[in-house]
Amino acid sequence: MIAKAPVPGRVKTRLTPPCTPEQAAALAEAALTDTLRTLSAVPAGRRLLVLDGEPGRWLPPGWQVVPQAGGGLDERLAAAFAHAARLAPDAPALLVGMDTPQLTAPMLAEPLSAVRRAGVDAWYGPAADGGFWALGLARPTERLAARLLVGVPMSTPGTGAALLGRLDAHGLTVARLPELTDVDTVHAAHEVAATAPHSRFATRLRTIAGTPEVTG
Template sequence: MIAKAPVPGRVKTRLTPPCTPEQAAGLAEAALTDTLHTLSTVPAGPRLLVLDGEPGAWLPPGWRVVPQRGGGLDERLAAAFAHAARLAPAAPALLVGMDTPQLTAPMLAEPLSAVRRAGVDAWYGPAADGGFWALGLARPTEQLARRLLLGVPMSTPGTGAALLERLHGAGLVAARLPELTDVDTARDARAVAAAAPHSRFATHLRSIRLTPEVTG
């Protein structure tokens, strides 16, 4: 998993306004916690958090933390795969972001099961805004990750399409994961909370004194 520590003013800045920086950071922490706990229940080998910042009480047991390598997001994503390849050589690796607290364990456990993995080289989780929330490689190496990710324009409506083009251009068979909504805006936050009403994220969103822009 790749994430930023939920520090006010450094995370979820597109939520401010209508949220304050502290409220936005609280939502980020809730999303991060939900995602970490979900991933903790998915059968896997080593669990690695590639973090920008310092871990807090939100970090569950069983996770190894390494700092993000500097540079653009494409470079940081490639470096995360390099960390995973060194930690578990020859094992599949799935990279997930922190912005999809509605993620459930079955969304990953079934497509990543040993039976379903046969013949699959990569996994791609599309985001509703045109980006992607997950990328997996059956045989990750730093060289392959850099080939796939470096130069892909990040945080644009065409990011996911560009990544898929790289995957296909490399001759990889990519399995598609469910499409999810990243939490970037207040509208996204409402949609994600509705999709996962019992999540920490939804509970925290309900606890905020909402403005008309948030409640819609």
């Protein structure tokens, strides 16, 4: 998982306004907590948090924390795969962001099971805004990750298409994961909370949504 520590003014800045930096950080922490707990329930040989910032009480046991590399998001994603490949050579790796607290363990456990992995080179989780929320590689290497990710324009409506083009150009067989909505706007936050009403994220959103500017 790649994430930012939920520090006011550094996370979910697209929610401000209407949210305050403190409200946006509280939503980010809730999303981070939900996602970490979900991923903790998915069978895995190793759980790695590639973090920009310092871990807090939201970090569950069983996770190894490493700092994010420098550079743009494309370079940081590639570096995360390279780090995973060094820690566990020849093991598949799935990279997930912190913007989809509605993610459930079954969404990943079934497609990533040993039976379903046969013949698959990569896993791709599309986001509703044209980006992606997850990318997996069956045989990640530093070189492959750089070729797939470095130079892909990030945070644009064409990000996902550009990445899929890279995957196709390398002849990789891609399995698609469910499409999810990233929490990038207040409208999206309400949409995500409605799909996961019992999540920490939804609970936190309800505590701040009473203010007129955050009603969505």
